[in-house]
Amino acid sequence: MATASEDLTASDEVQENEATLSDDLNCPLCMKIFWSPRRLPCLHSFCHDCLQSHIYSIASMQDFVKKLCCPLCGNVAFTGEVSADKLVRLFPLNTLMLSVLMGQQVKTDLVCNACQAQNILSPAENLCAVCEEALCVQCSKMHGISRLSTNHTILKIEDLPRKQQTVLQNNEMFRCTKHGSLPVEYYCKDHETPLCAKCFVDDHARCPEVIKLANKTPDLSEALNQMKAQMKILEDQLKQFAANNVLNLRKLESDVNNLTTEIRTLKKIINDALDDLETRVKEEGNKIFNDEKKRIEQTNQRCQSHVTAIRNSNVVLESASKYATQNQTFLLIKKITNQYFMSKRHNDDMFSKNDIVTLQLEVNKQLTSVINIPRGEIGMLRMKKNDEIPVVPDGFKPLKECIAECVDVKDIKGSKDKAPWYTKVIFTSNEHLLLVDYENKMLYLLDSLCNIVFSHTFLRKPFDVCIVSKHGEDIAAVSLPITKSVHLFSLKDNSITFVKQIQTKYMCYGIAAYNLEELIVSGPCGDDMRYYWSIITLDGKEKSYHEFAGAGTNQTYVALNAFKSRLYISVWKDDSLHCFGLNGTKHFTFTHIDLKGPQGVSIDRDDNVYVVGCRSQNIFQLSPGGLLIRIIVNEIEKYPRGICFDKNGDKFVISHGLRGPGFYRLVLKKG
Structure with a gap:
């Protein structure tokens, strides 16, 4: 039995939910409850009159409008040429929103739309469920007499909360958009469109995939739940995206404050010169912060608008699960699915164009000779932009x-002529292992107990390996530096079967799967101080090529993050880890006094980076941006080399150079 305090809490939650939903039903332009909402292609909705006023404002003195953009997100909603007074009616009424308004018993003073068009304010008493227009008593009679609307359902506004099911049944989406009041009876899968009987006979009789909705009787509850789940995922992504923007804004503000503190420290030595620098940095930093704050607020407002649209769709889905027929549910899912994918495309575009701004101070190294340096050259503030903000799962906390x-x-006991030198070990899709023995020119396929299932002998020494899963089959790609090539093998039926060889431009050490058809390879490019990485297809075609500075010519390992947006390359010779964007932009270079001979690189499910120190015999953990670091394993025996996380991201395997696979798991520190 619930206690009084529990009942009070539940009541508070209901009131809070109702208040939140009420906010979601406000027009973004007038900030009042929606009336006759019109929906743009970007899924944002506005009151009919608000949208009409906006159209008139951009039309100015012209009679025709050639282009209309959404007032919220700026996406193009219309191109062409149409009169300003007719454009608003080209956008459909948001029937889903209206159903929500009815179900929530929104209290507002309504006026007759027909009279209002003639500058007459008459109280509305009825609503046409098809046209979704408010009508006074007299206009309701005329509406029923008109031949075009004689079959429309007229509802009393005071009865709307009780008539939600009737409105759903008479909703325009269940009637033919081409032939007025004829009901939808068919659905053409070839053209993805609902049909009335006349549409079927006239235009779709020869289409092979036409179903009669009366015969469409399977239970759609699973499809309904699946659609709701997808909408929930999209809503969570948008909320997380907005939250990330807020965190990044705080970080940007922190950057400004930290740089100011750094400058104040330098002022103790050269007060007069740094006074000018502090003022410039503070002003420039605040300008960047304010500009970025304005941009992020606008972006988050768009996110909130999409979240509102998703919530409204979920309310209608919930209503459909209670009141709608199977045919209605089928059409509703089809319509919301189209809206979902359209919204997802807008969101993906928004995600890809979102940049993280950070600040750093560049101080002239000749600061000790500041007297001889013009004040304008002492230092400057630089703004850095990363190419994306990844959408990460809820609860993402780097470096737990x-x-x-x-x-x-x-210990792997294979047929060895020499002492082994295991350079890489990885998991296959069925939890088996692939182990590379560089010294003995061997590739081993191991089962989950590390028994040798199959082996392959090379003519030249292999170095690294990755897996490409195509059509349910694992394809192993093995790098051979000396021959400047990559060998592809099928792992079907627990065997290692050669498929083909791909040539690379230079020596190829590190290798990683980019997608189902492309690989990323890296290594020295011939110059004593240069390294390269490139994207190549499984047919050997080079899609992109990039070089970067290094020390000497030696081994590299390579890894991609889960979002396929960042590339990490370790360079043995200069004890460094480099991070790049896939467009070639260099994000950072990581070095540390305790990292010696960096080798294997891998990424966990939280996008944190792990790099193996072979000579230092340890493993470093880095946050995605390289700002936070931690040593998670020390004093590893037998020269660790490659590293690979399993698909769950909570355990990993490393190749002990002289022994074999070593299995590790991440555990929370006690205390």
Whole structure:
């Protein structure tokens, strides 16, 4: 039995939910409850009159409008040429929104739309469920007499909360848009459109995939729940995206404050010169912060608008699950699915164009000779932009207080002419392992107990391996630096079968799967101080090529993050880890006094980066941006090399150079 306090809490939650929903039913332009909402292609809705006023404002003195953009997101809603007074009616009424308004018993003073068009204010007493127009008593009679609207359902406004099911049944989406009041009876899968009987006979009789809705009797509850789940995921992504923007804004503000503090420290030595620099940095930093704040607020407002649209769709889906027929549910899902994918495309575009702005201070190294340096050259503020903000799962917290525990290390006893040198080990899709023995020119396929299932011998030394899963089959790609090539193998039926060889431009050490058809390879490019990475297809065609500075010519390993947006390359010779965008932009270079001979690189499910120090015999964990670091394993024996996380992201395997696979798991630190 619930206590009084529990009842009060539940009541408070209901009131809070109702208040939130009421806010979602406000027009973004007039900030009042929607009336006769019109929906743009970007899924944003506005009151009929508000949208009409906006159209008139952009039309100015011209009679025709050639282009209309959404007042909220700026996406193009119309191109062509139409008179300003007719354009608003080209956008459909948001029937879903109206159903929500009815179900929530929104209290507002309504006026007759027909009279209002003639500058007459008459109280509305009825509503046409098809036209979704408010009507006074006299206009209701005329509406029923007109031949075009004689079959329309007229509802009393006071009865709307009780008539929600009737409105759903008479909703325009269940009637033919081409032939007036004829009901929808068919659905053409070839053209993805609902049909009345006349449409079917006239235009779609020869279409092979036409179903009669009366015969469409399967239970659609699973499809309904699936659609709601997809909408929930999209809503969560938008909320997380907006939250990330707020966090990044705080970080940007922190950057400004930290740089100011740094400058104040330098002022103790050269007060007069740094006074000028502090003023400039503060002004420039605040200008950047304010500009970025304005941009992020606008972006988050768009996110909130999309979240509102999703919530409204979910309310209608819930209503459909209670009141709608199977045919109505089928059409409703089809319509919301189209809206979902349209919204997802807008969101993907918004996500891809969102940049993270950070600030850093560049100080002239000749600061000790500041007297001889013009004040304008002492230092400057630079603004850096990253190419994306990844959408990360809820609860994402980089660098949790954890360490890695060694579970087991397996000694692999293969047919060896020399002592082994295991350079890489990875998981296959069925939890088997692939192990590369560089010294003995071997590739081993191991089962989950590390027994050798199959082996392959090379003519030249292999170095790295990755998996490309195509059509349910694992394809292993193995790099051979000396021959400047990549060998592809099928792992079907627990065997290693050669498929083909791909040539690379230079020596290829590190290798990673980019997608089902492309690989990323890296290594030295011939110059003693240069390294390269490139994207190549499985047919050997080079899609892109990039170079970067390094020290000497030696081994590299490469890894991609989960979003396929950042590339990490380790360079043995200069003890460094480099991070790039896929467009070639360099994000950062990581070095550390305790990282010696960096080798294998891998990414966990939270997008954190792990790099193996072979000579330092440890493993470093870095946050995605490289700002936070932690050593999670120390004193690893037998020269660790490659590293690979499993598909769940909570355990990993490393290749002990002289022994075999070593299995580790991440555990939270106690205390």
